[in-house]
Amino acid sequence: MYRFLLSRRWLVTVLIALLLIPATVRLGFWQLHRHEARVARNELIARSLTAPPVAFDSLTAPGRAVPKDLTWRAVTATGSYDTAHEFVVRKRTDAGGDNIGYFVITPLRLADGQGEVLVNRGWVASGASATVYPDVPAAPAGDVTVTGRMRADETAAGSGIRDRGGLPDRQFNLINSAQQAGRSGAAVLPGYLELTATAPAPASQPELLPEPNHSDIGPHMAYAVQWWLFTAMIPVGVWVLVRREARDRAKEAAEAVVAAGAGPEPVPAA
Incomplete structure (x- = not known):
């Protein structure tokens, strides 16, 4: 039933999926590390100021x-x-x-x-x-x-x-x-x-620079979660595609059997 998985098209599809999984996991951790660095920077600034x-x-x-x-x-x-x-x-x-x-x-x-x-x-x-x-x-x-x-x-x-x-x-x-x-x-x-x-305070001076923003943690944690959700969706998506093709092939086989069992139409008697 699943012999079609040995076809070139499906071997390439599965290979791409297997390569995407570690890549998206790595991208998620990259965003997590950026989040941690941003939090550490904010904490450093807050302590320092x-x-x-x-x-x-x-x-x-x-x-x-x-x-x-x-x-x-x-x-x-x-x-x-x-x-x-x-x-x-x-x-x-x-x-x-x-x-x-x-x-x-x-x-x-x-x-x-x-x-x-x-x-x-x-x-x-x-x-x-x-x-x-x-x-x-x-x-x-x-x-x-x-x-x-x-x-x-x-x-x-x-x-x-x-x-x-x-x-x-x-x-x-x-x-x-x-x-x-x-x-x-x-x-x-x-x-x-x-x-x-x-x-003592001067009469005039250049515009002082503002205190750095140390409350915004950025979107990196959300991006990390998105990458990991995408990772989980890869095998699920492949399985859905496999099941769909297996169902379509089974349906085509069943229709072929029905068509073959009906035989040729009878010839009217002379």
Whole structure:
């Protein structure tokens, strides 16, 4: 009854089904791992943002990258801004994500003499021309204490942003302490501070960056469940197709028997 399963068409169908099962199981686990990574990231951000601020230079040191578990940590630093080496980072969006402009990065010369910290003071709009340095609110003069979020250096590999040269003066594509240390000759600590508050408060400043979203877990768990449901449906679907073909073949065989049993129509007598 099921000899048709040995046909080439059905052997190919079953083979494809057998290959799809481990593939869809793997895709489900891939989405599960993405879900777990998203949850872990959210938990890290939530812990970091609610922890009491610590000194920026207590978490980083020359030649040492910012550890992943310290990103978003609330940090503080005291010193004076090195406005001579201020720069902007191109093609960055505002808090709403609708407008493209620049991040304003101003090095802060630490009062304890441990070096300089890159401070992302916030976002400003693009000017009339991308070749002209934008209008930037002046950094506060004198000693200030800044509070913000610890961030790791941006790299082309990590951000996906192409770090091409030939840009206008004081414009860059990445926030990278090593790059700026080479430019200014100063001892710039790895990582940077994403500003949230300044004391004393300045009269004007760039638009501060919003707190990262750490409540959205994304659709990855739903996608994982969908892949596993699809996995379960593969053998069920194959079995349904097999049963349907077996039933159709049985029906055709029965109709052939009936047709053969009826015999030829009788010839009328002369």
